[in-house]
Amino acid sequence: MKQSKRKSFFGAVNLTVSVLALGLLIGLFTGCPPGVKPPETPETVTITLTGDENVTVNAPNTLEVTKGSKWSGVRSKVEEKVSYKPGYEAKGFKLGSAIGADLQDNYIFNENKTVFVLSKPKGGSIQPSSITITVDADEGYTLVSPSNFEVTSGAKWADIKAQAQAKVSLKAGCTALEWKLGGASGAYLDGNHTFNKSTTVFAVSKQNGDPEPETVGITVLGDEGVELAVENTFKADKNVEWQNIKAAATGKITVKENCELKEWRLTDKTGQIIEDNNTFTEDTTVFAVTRPKSSPIPQIANYTVEHWQQNIADNEYTKIEADTETKTGNAGENTAAAAKTYVGFTEKPIIQKKIEADGSTVVKIEYDRNIITLMLNLDGGTTTTQLTDGNKLKGRFGSPVTVAEPVKEGEIFGGWEPDLPDTFPAQNHSEVYTAQWGDSFIIKISGDERTQIPKNTYIKPEGANTWSEISEPLS
Known part of the structure; x- marks a missing residue:
């Protein structure tokens, strides 16, 4: 019985070892320990790179990054793919186009995007323009003079809010609420709002014990011609008119370079066109509709x-x-x-x-x-002029036709039939120029414009010695 138990024990051990070995083999082939799933391939998005006239983007002008990557981790990869013309260096990076939003370190890439690279003269900086922020407030505040201050164009509300607050003093019995853009009827400011032109900010308060004003939420969307801000919502007082919050909505979009803003609609691109006096009584989506930029009048x-x-x-x-x-x-x-x-x-x-x-x-x-070819028939003779294929004389149109006088044993060369042209003609033709031979001299007959002589008339004297003997056949 003890021996049987020992066998059972060793059998169990062997089975366990076999299972472990099989698991290790599976791990070797799959790259994962038993029971562990192989990692999934992370989803990626494409970043397309472009820039101003002093920026060169090395091909290809795209790079793939893991979906969810932050700009702080992507920036170095972008910098590796761009270079600058002599005398220029990096100035900054925009989202979408040259007029897009500045890329912040915490921006997250969850979809395909375009990054626009800006340059500046090396050794110096381009001084950004200044704009004026005017501070106003309701009756719960006292304004501190002067009630305006200068900021750099492109500044965000979160960065300049303290300067605005220094321009107001809250009265006793009042509670500070929020700030609006443009005036008492404007939209409420959020920290991401960017100021690109001079404007007014308005401080809102309430009497202690009074309820806070009712508000509505505005969500901004748009077609393929716009880039949306990271934070694409804002709030406004209930019953606010569109003309008073349109600027806030426009601040949430960046219109792409080759497009222009056409109109705003409710909900989507097929919704009702928003008029200046439309009021908002509930949370609403406004939709930016664009069109291609009008082509300039050509010069x-x-x-x-x-x-x-x-x-x-x-x-x-x-x-x-x-x-x-x-x-x-x-x-x-x-x-x-x-x-x-x-x-x-x-x-x-x-x-x-x-x-x-x-x-x-x-x-x-x-x-x-044109290169012209004249066909020659030497009729058994030879010439020192170089001929192609033994019988073709080549030359440029208009150049002189020159052939060294052919020779033939026992014969005298008497010219060409028909006569060779003085220069190469404009076009090729099929005519063949044949060398004329005789055992004595040959006389070619020609005359002026008052005579009629058949073309290429030749006389072989054949023993005649005097002109009267030679000319007798002509009389």
Whole structure:
């Protein structure tokens, strides 16, 4: 019995070891210990990089980051992908476009976004513009003179609120509430509101024991032509009119570079258009509708088209002054230069250029002379002139036709039938020029404009020695 128990014990141990070994093998193949799921691939978003005219973005102009990444962790990756023209350095980073919101370290990337890189002259800084904040308040406050102060354009309410509070003094028996944008009827300010132009902020209070005013929440949305602020909601007094909170809503969007704000609607892009006197009695969504920016009126500018023909003797070109043209087009667009037709010439590809507004654009069109081939039949003779394939004389249109006089044993060369042209013609043709041979000299007959002699009339004297003997056949 003891032996049987020992077997059972060792059998159990062996089974346990086998299970553990199998688990280790599974871990080796899956990369995870038994019972542990492999990690899931994190979801990513795409950041597209662009910048001003002094910024170069290294290709590709996108980078992938883990969804939920903060700007503080992404910034170094962006900086690695950009460089600056000589004399310039980094100024800052905007969300969406050059007029977008400044990127803060705690901004979270939960969807695909564009980051715009700004530059500034190296060794100096571009002084931001200043704007004036005027402080006003209800009857629960006393204003401290002067009731305005200067801040840098782009400042946030959270950063300048203390300066505004220093301009008011709360009266006895009153409780401080919040601040509004623009005046007593404006929207309530939140800490993220950005001031880009001079405006008024308004301090609100209530008498002790009085109820606080009723408010409504406004949520701002928009179409694909806008970038929304990180905090896209604000509140306003119940029954407020749209004309008094429109500025606050506009402050929650950044219109993209190639778009412009068209109108505001209720709820979504198909909702009712919001009029200035519309009132808000409950929490509401307002929707920004954009349209493509209107194309500017094009500026008409002159440009010059020149025509240049290849020389006969070399590979240079000569301008045909009489054919120079002045044309017009839209500045910034490409020229529409066209070739002319010249007999014996073939135009080279035309390189169109961008039209400069100052009229300095010149398009140069070049024309090569045609290469012409004359077909020769030496009829058994030879010549020292180099011929292609033994019988082809090549040359540029207009260049002289020159063939060293052919020779043939026992024969005298008497010319070509038909006569070779003095220069290479404009086009190729099928005519063959045949060498004429004889055992004695050959006389070619020609005359002036008052004679009628068949073309290419030749006489072989065949033993005649005097002109009367030679000319007898002609009489």
